[in-house]
Amino acid sequence: MATMTAAQRREQARVAYDAFLRDCPTNQLLARLSDKWVSLVVAALAAHDGPMRYSDLGRRIAGVSQKMLTQTLRALERDGIVGRTVTPSVPVRVDYELTELGRSLSGLLVAVKEWAEAHMDEVAVARDRYDQETAAV
Amino acid sequence: MATMTAAQRREQARVAYDAFLRDCPTNQLLARLSDKWVSLVVAALAAHDGPMRYSDLGRRIAGVSQKMLTQTLRALERDGIVGRTVTPSVPVRVDYELTELGRSLSGLLVAVKEWAEAHMDEVAVARDRYDQETAAV
């Protein structure tokens, strides 16, 4: 190893990183779940009894763009977490709802969201103290 | 305000801290928590009894760069979720551990991480089916 060139070390690092990704699909899944829009979409669907329409979700989740909403819903549909039902009326009607798999997840994500809501004050206090101490130095 | 009932005050607090609302501080906090590195750092600290050193964390979390590890730890320290202890020896020793607040959160994030580990197979199957159906069209 001591005779490795920098290029060889870089190559080995790259391969090791790729291997890590390949052998650990769980990390990719965790990265998907660790997404603000995913949390909000799943929480919105969990909070609402029955299916929600595309525009309902857009209205409920203030600040989400059409692009991100569609993108997030597609990813969640692909992962089997939400179901999508198209009613070919005029105009078209599309409903989204959590699947069985999605419901097994939603409680966990909702808990994180509610933790954020419940502990916002404590975090704000901690930030103020940190900023004070940091500025003092 | 003096005529507000406790229920009304709670309701107002709930609305004010609704994570679904844009520009709500809770929304920003949720975005912070919805971070792959945050999940992994908190999970690593939660899994390990007692404090962990910077290099321990770097080794445990494969694929994290120094920059992201430091950045994540600083943010978590600022938010009062992890504590940082410097021992001015030579060489310097720095230990990180979850605070009380951090422990109240860690269980939730660990649950999400374990959900990802437990349901990876189902998600993989769902993806295959989705890709099949999509390609068929």
Place this chain on the structure above:
DNA sequence: CAGTATCCTTCATGATACTG
């Protein structure tokens, strides 16, 4: 209504090098 397509900007991340 429920998207798609495109452009464009900023921001997050990684690689690299340096330090008390």
Place this chain on the structure above:
DNA sequence: CAGTATCATGAAGGATACTG
């Protein structure tokens, strides 16, 4: 050991316009 500093780049995300 535990960082900090700097740079480069790709990708995330928003704005806008269009469509079946």
